Amino acid sequence: RGSRRSYMVAAAPARHIGDPTHPATLVTTRVSIDYSCTATTTLTMTNITRRYDLDWVRILAFAVLILYHTGMYYVSWDWHVKSPFASSTLEPLMMLSSPWRLSLLFLVSGAATSFLFAKSSEGFVGSRSKRLLIPLIFGMLVIVPPQSYYEVVENAGYADGYLAFWARYLAGDDTFCRDGDCLDLPTWNHLWFVAYLWVYTVLLWLALRLAPRAMRRITTFASSLSSGVMLIVAPILMFGLIRILLVGHFPATHGLFDDWYNHAQYFSIFVIGFLIARSESVWEGLRRMRWISLSIALASYAFIVWYFFFSPYIDENPGELLRSMQRLIYAANSWCAITAILGFARQFNPGDSAARRYLTEAIFPFYIVHQTAIVVFSQAIKPLALTPVIEGPLLIVMTFATCFAIFEIVRRIRWLRPLFGLRA
Numbered sequence: 001r002g003s004r005r006s007y008m009v010a011a012a013p014a015r016h017i018g019d020p021t022h023p024a025t026l027v028t029t030r031v032s033i034d035y036s037c038t039a040t041t042t043l044t045m046t047n048i049t050r051r052y053d054l055d056w057v058r059i060l061a062f063a064v065l066i067l068y069h070t071g072m073y074y075v076s077w078d079w080h081v082k083s084p085f086a087s088s089t090l091e092p093l094m095m096l097s098s099p100w101r102l103s104l105l106f107l108v109s110g111a112a113t114s115f116l117f118a119k120s121s122e123g124f125v126g127s128r129s130k131r132l133l134i135p136l137i138f139g140m141l142v143i144v145p146p147q148s149y150y151e152v153v154e155n156a157g158y159a160d161g162y163l164a165f166w167a168r169y170l171a172g173d174d175t176f177c178r179d180g181d182c183l184d185l186p187t188w189n190h191l192w193f194v195a196y197l198w199v200y201t202v203l204l205w206l207a208l209r210l211a212p213r214a215m216r217r218i219t220t221f222a223s224s225l226s227s228g229v230m231l232i233v234a235p236i237l238m239f240g241l242i243r244i245l246l247v248g249h250f251p252a253t254h255g256l257f258d259d260w261y262n263h264a265q266y267f268s269i270f271v272i273g274f275l276i277a278r279s280e281s282v283w284e285g286l287r288r289m290r291w292i293s294l295s296i297a298l299a300s301y302a303f304i305v306w307y308f309f310f311s312p313y314i315d316e317n318p319g320e321l322l323r324s325m326q327r328l329i330y331a332a333n334s335w336c337a338i339t340a341i342l343g344f345a346r347q348f349n350p351g352d353s354a355a356r357r358y359l360t361e362a363i364f365p366f367y368i369v370h371q372t373a374i375v376v377f378s379q380a381i382k383p384l385a386l387t388p389v390i391e392g393p394l395l396i397v398m399t400f401a402t403c404f405a406i407f408e409i410v411r412r413i414r415w416l417r418p419l420f421g422l423r424a
Contacts, residue, residue: 050352052349052351052352053345053346053349054108054112055356055360056349056356057108057342057345058108059356059359059360059363061101061104062105064097065101065367065370066399066400066403067396068094068097068098068101069370069374070374070392070396071090071093071094071392073374073378075087075088075090075094076091077091080151080189080375081150083388085387085388091308091309092305095301095304096301099333099334100333100334100337100338100341102266103265103266103269103334103338104337104341106196106266106269106270106273107269107270107272107338107342109270109273110204110269110270110271110272110273110274110277111273111274111276111277112273113201113204113274113277114273114274114277114278115277115278116128125202128198128201128202130418131418131421131423132194132201133198134419135194135368135419135420136188139188140187140191141170141186143191143369143372144186144187144188144190144191144372145166145169145186146162147189147371147372148165148169148185148187149165149166149169150376150379151183152165152176153379156176156178158176168185169185172185173185184255189371190370190371192254195256196256196262196263196266199256200266200271203267204270218275219275219279222272222275222279223276223279225282225285229289231289231339232289232296232336232339235272236328236331236332236335236336239265239268239334240327240328240331240332242261242264242265243327243328243330243331244327246260246261247261283342283346284346286342286343287347289339289343290339290340290343290347293336293343294336294340294344296332297332297333297336297337297340300330300332300333301333301337303326304326304329304330307326361407361422362403362404362407364420364421364422365403365406365421366403368420368421369402370403373398373399373403374395377402378395381395406420407420
């Protein structure tokens, strides 16, 4: 009575939903209340930053991932099951997203980790572990087994039925072999991304705890690259060097302990996402450079398609110089496609909407379910012998419909939500 008091209230701008890479920042609200006879209330909000552009980038990136994994059924590249019509026809189109698709997801995940860590560093690892490891373990035990079942049916002629296979899967049976290549069971298949994301999150947390000053200096250095071409050139040189030195010695395995090329590129870009997340100058630089980034991405994509599909060096040794140049251009394509996407998202940020809120929650369950849906439906409709022109779109529609249906069920049942990466 007869006094003025000031309170600081911290709250999230919206409920954290869905994917553990959900990017939200802390909202700080100062509330001043005059307790005199004439009451007045003044609200001043600072640092209200909701990265809707990153929400939409992540949503679209996961949508591209679903389309890409559907395409894997129809190309000649190694995958769990294959269409009888599999060929190299779609491969140049698949290469349009191959260099950058997963790197983009790791960058956005790193940025989201920065926002979440800034919101609360206490209990951070425990919270991230629940959101990532519970779905990973559940996925390995329940969601992924049908993929392995149809793989051994197709490649090893297994005929004892799914339940018998599931028991052997859970027991770690290692006798499913073809030409000396044995299937490792249990497995995480497409859920390797979740496992890697958890490992990278823990490593980054340790760095922040053990060397905070060094991390601050690195963050300052990353922000200093926002002006000029170094925002484009420096990462290209770094990722190009990683590819030149490692990709020929450490092919992708997604096996965690022997996947050093992937770790070098994915952990690096995860850290970059963390470092630039709250730097307005970097994001403004990405917006300014978006057309340059897009031009380099398209030009480098044309070179990649020529090199891998039309050049005379496919079956011949191209020489170390040309091979190194190809790897550098591949890195340029990866980074410039990412910066172009982020720059245009920054420029044309569609903002908030009911669709964004719904899809932000839905994408992690979609990710968990989608590849199993693709494999199961592809084998279910294979006897129809549909041409890929008909079967492919049908497979995409069935996969998305299944993902939506499962999400609608899961989001309504409290005990199911953590199994699919949603808050209880």
